[in-house]
Amino acid sequence: MMKDGRPKLAVFKFSSCDGCQLSILNLEDELLEIGQRVTIAYFLEASRATVDGPYDVGLVEGSISTPHEKELIKDIRRRCRTLIAIGACATAGGIQALRNWKDVKEFIGVVYAKPEYIETLEKATPVSEHVKVDFELRGCPVNKYQILEVLTAFLAGRKPDIPSYSVCVECKRKGTVCVVVSRGMACLGPVTQAGCGAICPSYGRGCYGCFGPMESPNVESLAERFLQLGVSRRDAALMFKGFTGWAEPFRKAGEVLEG
Amino acid sequence: MSGKERPLLINAQDFDGLLSSLKKLGYTTYGPTVRDGAVIYDVVDSANDLPIGIGDVQGPGSYRLRRREDGALFGYVVGPHSWKRFLHPPTVKLYTISSNGKILASVENANQKMAFLGVRPCELQAIRILDKVLLEGEYPDPVYAARRKDVFLLAVNCVEPGENCFCASMGTGPEAKEGFDLCLTELLRPEGHSFLVKVGTEKGKELISSVPHRQANDDEIELASKLLALSRERMKKKIEINGLKDLLYRNLEHPHWDEVAKRCLACGNCTMVCPTCFCTTVSEATDLFLKHAERWRRWDTCFSREFSYIHGGPIRYSISARYRHWLMHKMATWVDQFGTPGCVGCGRCITWCPVGIDITEEVKQIGKRDGEVKVKVE
Numbered sequence: 001m002m003k004d005g006r007p008k009l010a011v012f013k014f015s016s017c018d019g020c021q022l023s024i025l026n027l028e029d030e031l032l033e034i035g036q037r038v039t040i041a042y043f044l045e046a047s048r049a050t051v052d053g054p055y056d057v058g059l060v061e062g063s064i065s066t067p068h069e070k071e072l073i074k075d076i077r078r079r080c081r082t083l084i085a086i087g088a089c090a091t092a093g094g095i096q097a098l099r100n101w102k103d104v105k106e107f108i109g110v111v112y113a114k115p116e117y118i119e120t121l122e123k124a125t126p127v128s129e130h131v132k133v134d135f136e137l138r139g140c141p142v143n144k145y146q147i148l149e150v151l152t153a154f155l156a157g158r159k160p161d162i163p164s165y166s167v168c169v170e171c172k173r174k175g176t177v178c179v180v181v182s183r184g185m186a187c188l189g190p191v192t193q194a195g196c197g198a199i200c201p202s203y204g205r206g207c208y209g210c211f212g213p214m215e216s217p218n219v220e221s222l223a224e225r226f227l228q229l230g231v232s233r234r235d236a237a238l239m240f241k242g243f244t245g246w247a248e249p250f251r252k253a254g255e256v257l258e259g
Numbered sequence: 260m261s262g263k264e265r266p267l268l269i270n271a272q273d274f275d276g277l278l279s280s281l282k283k284l285g286y287t288t289y290g291p292t293v294r295d296g297a298v299i300y301d302v303v304d305s306a307n308d309l310p311i312g313i314g315d316v317q318g319p320g321s322y323r324l325r326r327r328e329d330g331a332l333f334g335y336v337v338g339p340h341s342w343k344r345f346l347h348p349p350t351v352k353l354y355t356i357s358s359n360g361k362i363l364a365s366v367e368n369a370n371q372k373m374a375f376l377g378v379r380p381c382e383l384q385a386i387r388i389l390d391k392v393l394l395e396g397e398y399p400d401p402v403y404a405a406r407r408k409d410v411f412l413l414a415v416n417c418v419e420p421g422e423n424c425f426c427a428s429m430g431t432g433p434e435a436k437e438g439f440d441l442c443l444t445e446l447l448r449p450e451g452h453s454f455l456v457k458v459g460t461e462k463g464k465e466l467i468s469s470v471p472h473r474q475a476n477d478d479e480i481e482l483a484s485k486l487l488a489l490s491r492e493r494m495k496k497k498i499e500i501n502g503l504k505d506l507l508y509r510n511l512e513h514p515h516w517d518e519v520a521k522r523c524l525a526c527g528n529c530t531m532v533c534p535t536c537f538c539t540t541v542s543e544a545t546d547l548f549l550k551h552a553e554r555w556r557r558w559d560t561c562f563s564r565e566f567s568y569i570h571g572g573p574i575r576y577s578i579s580a581r582y583r584h585w586l587m588h589k590m591a592t593w594v595d596q597f598g599t600p601g602c603v604g605c606g607r608c609i610t611w612c613p614v615g616i617d618i619t620e621e622v623k624q625i626g627k628r629d630g631e632v633k634v635k636v637e
Contacts, residue, residue: 030547033546033547033548034547036547036548037547148547149544151547152544152545152546152547155547156545156549158545161542161543161544163563163565164563164565165527165560165562165563165564165565166525166526166527166563168526168527168528169526169527169531169558169559169560169563172339172349172527172528172531172532172558173349173350173531173557173558174349175299175339175340175344177294177296177297177338177339178322178528178611178613180320180613181320181321181322181339181611181612181613182295182296182297182322182323182339183296184321187613189526190524190526190528190613191524191526204295214526215564215565216525216564216578218521218522218524218525218578220521221521221523221524221614222524222613222614224614225320225613225614
């Protein structure tokens with residue numbers, strides 16, 4: 001806490017694309033208020049001026065994918081009273097977790113001129129596999145209003161209003177016509193957590209599962225439905241193994257489909 | 260209105276006149292229109308906005324539009340929307356309150372007149388059910404009351420049942436008996452496209468007098484009743500309503516609940532499309548400085564785990580328990596609670612279930628194996 005009583009907020013980045021941090025900066029109408037309510041003590045994406053920890057709230061973007069990050073997250077945990085993982089990378093490993101099914105050494109050999117300079121872990125994993133996390137906010141990227149809600153809730157000492165039901169609920173509230181039923185399209189909405197506002201189905205596409213598995217995802221039944229709709233086993237597997245593919249229910253569904 | 264009066268007849272091209280008269284009377288006119296591959300309900304400005312010559316093919320978990328050759332205005336079966344959307348909206352801000360306890364704004368001032376065009380008989384029953392639940396209890400819902408106050412109900416009978424319709428079993432269709440201002444039956448004959456009109460209220464009588472009309476002749480009246488009888492006959496889906504409540508009450512531990520749960524996604528689509536499912540969740544949103552709070556109400560679903568969360572955890576943890584709860588409510592406990600089933604036989608939950616779970620089939624399974632009890636694993 002600062003001398004003026006404002007809590008200290010820190011934003012940290014691990015292996016990620018910075019999109020979730022940008023979602024915070026996209027809170028254009030609210031940023032000034034956030035700046036008044038808390039001290040933005042550490043947020044390199046926004047400013048190189050930093051204030052030392054400890055911090056009241058730490059937001060962590062990105063997965064843990066290098067030996068260095070593995071140590072750094074432990075240090076950050078020690079310096080943050082409340083630690084919140086934000087985004088698909090920090091909560092499920094993210095798109096870079098696709099390597100978890102493959103031989104990462106082979107990738108390095110192919111991609112880098114001097115592979116010996118590269119230090120990486122075999123698997124990209126969510127923050128919660130390494131340290132205790134107080135809250136996980138899903139999304140690829142996170143929904144900026146959900147970020148605001150989580151921040152507001154933690155500052156007020158209440159539970160954030162972040163639903164864990166399916167994307168279908170958001171589709172139906174909006175009045176969007178179901179793409180599975182009306183077009184025979186494969187859509188991960190029924191097994192994916194709400195929060196994005198059902199963006200993809202509103203544009204006539206199936207859900208990609210960016211917000212990860214909902215509270216009780218029946219992946220077996222939906223996978224079966226995809227096959228009935230004429231989706232190949234491989235394509236169905238690739239749908240589950242997407243942005244949040246390393247999250248356990250999706251991982252299992254993908255692996256079962258691939259046989 | 261006695262309803263015994265001789266029906267009237269209007270030509271199809273005068274339907275537009277009904278619409279403009281409603282607008283002149285200050286109603287916002289809502290009706291069926293085609294969007295994103297489905298017949299949905301939204302504001303319609305003229306008869307041109309209606310799904311002219313559009314029909315549909317439905318199956319469990321499947322819906323496709325088809326073109327009709329006859330230019331029917333109401334040649335489709337109910338789609339994914341229901342009138343619940345307008346009477347009991349998906350998202351409502353209940354009030355804004357400031358930190359000194361002052362309520363800044365409460366429930367929307369809905370001084371709006373809404374006309375619903377093309378309300379199907381099953382939907383009239385759904386509105387009656389919502390009235391009972393949201394208006395006639397000890398604590399009427401002010402949002403619903405404000406919106407329901409001045410609604411014009413222009414019903415249209417169903418001369419063609421959909422593949423998932425079972426209103427005949429539920430006793431709600433295919434012909435509307437009451438609860439409408441006007442009720443139309445669409446007649447497509449070689450000699451012309453017209454509507455047989457039954458007047459239900461004074462409001463309806465006034466409206467119909469604003470467009471050219473005449474008394475229907477015996478042939479026209481007979482044709483309409485023939486079409487409706489045929490529609491009843493052609494309705495393939497059925498549900499045995501006699502004794503259904505008791506059947507369900509004595510099969511709470513039936514193995515079929517678990518069998519459905521293997522397919523059920525617990526996504527909540529069935530409850531969202533159901534024209535009578537009325538459950539909502541209320542949540543507070545605060546600003547960063549805790550100066551203002553807003554209370555929002557949103558459609559909720561008993562298929563979510565959080566729905567039954569009480570101290571210690573959710574009481575309906577398994578999908579099996581959640582499906583049973585929903586079906587039991589629709590077909591059994593609703594009867595005890597409100598005097599009728601909560602199901603009107605519209606078939607939306609069958610069509611819009613992404614995996615095509617069919618309530619009529621699930622009930623049949625339980626009936627076939629009445630009394631079976633699942634083996635408990637200790």
